[in-house]
Amino acid sequence: MLPALWLASAAIAAEPTAPQARPKLPISVAFVLAAGAEVVDFTGPWGVFEYVTVPGGSGSPYKLFTVADATRPLKVSGGLTVVPDFSFANAPMPDVVVVPAIEGNPSPAMLAWLKKVGARAELTMSVCTGAFVLAAAGILDGKQATTHHSALGLLAANHPTIAVKRGARFVDSGKVATAGGLTSGIDLALHVVGRTFGREVAEATAKQLEYQGTGWKDPASNAAFAKRPVSTAEHPLCPVCEMEVDPKRAPSLDHEGQHYGFCSEGCKTAFQKAPKFFEW
Template structure:
């Protein structure tokens, strides 16, 4: 019989229900295929909690009493990136960390680990919407905004909500091997390893805003008409500057090069066109990439998936 592995999940009032339910289902499903996980639901004071949906979760114990854990998982909540974190919650996460072999956060649960100092000097991730906030608030953390999950020593963090399923499957694979993890993934109808990063789920990547009117006008022209000759020489001619001067302005004001800026605008345009149902060929042509192969290469570089796969995945939830 396989050794029991204890998974402690820290919940609290306002916790995201799927952050708790997703990993719980993965570990319980793994038990059907021969694993032996025991889930221990914790809260800072041992009281039951009310989730983001209003449903209540029954709690087994206070965090201080949840000893001998293999993994301590800290769930997230909508208020964590924008409101002060309850010191009792931070203390509970720190306590669980000391009592576990590994510590993991789900989605914005990374903010609790960060407040407890558990991510200092480590690589980490969180929901793409809040990755910038995490990086600014805790500069000692090396935030990886595109990662689905990140493992740095005994600490794991993952992206938004359903990424808790990805992280839990990774733990199952580590504990029991790929065959059992694959059976769990098949049973739950999810990827064992999700293709691409989480940037494919975010809206258009935000282009930096220029400070000077001259560069602002040029960037507006590129955004309005992404198809065109936007070599450095052509861009410089539009604003009556030398290529060297224009390149310096892009570096000083936008922290990028003219070529990379044009690529970003075209990539956002292509993504919008694919979302609207355009073919890959049409998206490449109307965004300024010219060929579907060029669009494919750039798309893979930024998002980890091909434009064709992205289009099939996101342009409509309806099945014909």
């Protein structure tokens, strides 16, 4: 059995139909980058904020910029090269922070910057496994959160103070919000637009983008991932990331009378460190 911490169903929060108190414009949004940052994770929300217009306004009410360890070019996913606008040493204080999935561990400078701005920003949000970066910075301690469906168990195992939500397209905890995998970031960004400027503005933004997805209206819309898949002899799954494995080649071990196969040695190691989070 899995801990209730991981199995808790996604809470459904009411979508705001009216804006909060009128924010001071422009709203500055910092997109945190590092080598291997997932392109969809940050360009999806970037595109949403870019296309927002409000009645009586001119252009987007959001001012967007990128920040990284340094302003030298870095390669993100798919081989795209990006030149960050600022380094963590000279970036302006943002109102909103967006953290995508990155390659490897976050740098000390990134974590220090996130801790500093997280205490003052109106919202710090992650997309996909960017949740692990927020967790490493201590921003998710004691909060509900989600991440890519293949990493839900790892997030719960590595950070037991976080209430990890299955089946959540996004989780809005007020000053902190987390999205599921990849395109979930678009929905979280539209949700943020709705909570800031109201449903009509969010609807208009989605229309301008010709975005047909409706996940931003229902935080529990990742229902396909609400239940953990079952591993069978015919279709064995890695207990950590839930990917299908080849039993003839997969690293394996026996634990409490159960045979487990893993997609990689990394997943096997993760299981050995905290098996109670991954047992079938």
